[in-house]
Amino acid sequence: MGVVVPMEKGRPQAEADLNDLVALVADGMARVNTTILSRTGSEVTMIPEVASHLIASGGKRLRPILTLACADLCGYQGGEGAVKLAASVEFMHTATLLHDDVVDESDMRRGQVAARIKWGNEASVLAGDFLLGQAFRMMVEVGSLRALDILSAAATVIAEGEVMQLTAAKNTETTEDEYLAVIRAKTAELFAAACEVGPVLAERPRPEQAACRSYGMNLGIAFQLIDDALDYGGSSAELGKNVGDDFREGKITLPIVLAFRRGSEDERAFWRRTLQEGAIEDGDLETARTILRRHRALEDTVERARHYGAMARDALALFPQSPTKAALLQAIDFCIARAH
């Protein structure tokens, strides 16, 4: 089942892909990738392997792309600063994935076996710490205290988000507000910081920093909500993971929050058994999808994502038309159109 997303009124989404954005920052991203490779090196055995395992496994590198694009949007003239901050952002992201897998006891990540399975939990935690350390060293090299402030604050907020999620974990009675607070911290904060350091590097005034931050924050929320919907309705190809992973891991995401609240007592008992107690039986994923469909939980998750997408779009409205701005707006459509 795909999630049926009605076309947004009057706004053709024909070209909702990331190609323009990727092409615009291709030179910078080549340098980011070189930097990433050179900074995963260490004399200490195992660290380079563990770090490279996940880094080499692909992923869209959306966050560093956003850093470069937002710097470009604000007229930043291609020094090494944006490249190093973009690489820092990707290291921060990779570090949280390594730590996440340990916390969630995940076996798979990006279609391959998780680092913690191959090298153990300790190595995964420490390789994550190593990458975080490298990220901070690169930020210091760039020498912008404001950018350091933004990215180190994000690191703290992300950690807080993880802890919030631990507390909320497996609680089917989580409210939508509580869930939003978690994904704001866990996911959207890094998107926001990745975007905000662009105008900071370009030494642009506060309204442009606030605009990029707001764009990133709301794009990040929309991105996560669509991921949540895809986990129950997409194909593995567009998802980078398997349909039903969230369900099997007992993750409380927005579709579940909505369906649980809207459901009958029998349905709530089903969610408690499968997600809270982890007693999943054959056919339960199909039942889950049927219940989600019954309550329009996936459609309404996409509808909520669309709201945040609209906010991200308006955040950039301050900037004059440019190819970079157009590509950043297209990235919003891309995020939401994934749910087609």
Place this chain on the structure above:
Amino acid sequence: MGVVVPMEKGRPQAEADLNDLVALVADGMARVNTTILSRTGSEVTMIPEVASHLIASGGKRLRPILTLACADLCGYQGGEGAVKLAASVEFMHTATLLHDDVVDESDMRRGQVAARIKWGNEASVLAGDFLLGQAFRMMVEVGSLRALDILSAAATVIAEGEVMQLTAAKNTETTEDEYLAVIRAKTAELFAAACEVGPVLAERPRPEQAACRSYGMNLGIAFQLIDDALDYGGSSAELGKNVGDDFREGKITLPIVLAFRRGSEDERAFWRRTLQEGAIEDGDLETARTILRRHRALEDTVERARHYGAMARDALALFPQSPTKAALLQAIDFCIARAH
């Protein structure tokens, strides 16, 4: 110009008024009103007059109604506790209005001359403080530490919201996120607290408290956004103030945030002149409305409000069907349908 709000898909809004809600809590509200009158008394000259001036001037008393209704929704059996907390909530609201008028240098409130014009700024500030004090005394009499915690935290957040607004005031480059943070604190927090103390009094478990809090918070945001839209498009009758008041006071509300960002340089110069510099000339309000229309700023403000309304609706989905639940859901429709 009315704001044209398309009917929400499949959800008839024929009976979008507050009558059911008002009728359900009519007995309780009669006692709240008696309590309010008895607690505005003071030996000190002027305090009763200043306090009563605003209290007697009407207003929907939506916040204490929500306290009573949420207590009722959670099976609270009509003691004096809910009545006293409801009166406290209304006193907190009245105190912030008295203080607001001083901060904003407003001349009118609820269609009559503001207390500060009649008795001076000092008396308005101090009468507000008196009401806040009385609110806390009533809360203490109720004896629920949890309710005291919720309402006193709200008082702090509201004050923070006022200060945030001072900082953001007259800044046409305010982002939507920044504006939302202000109205969350200034307006929605008291709605949230008013609702949350209901299940607290009824000694219901945390999920019901969180649900009522979330309902109140999102209803409060939707309520404020519709108020913002009505200020440029409604009739004075439904608004309780005159169309264009926000404009004349240079208030940056969501319609302005959207139109400013979406507008041309000429239009931005217009908003800076009128709102930031306060140089308003004849015909400017009409121009403002034309620009807002050009960018669909009012329609999209209502669209945003609808998103928060949907969140408020889902927050209550946990509760079984009851007349009180139905009336609380109707209150959401009422809030949004005001923009018709």
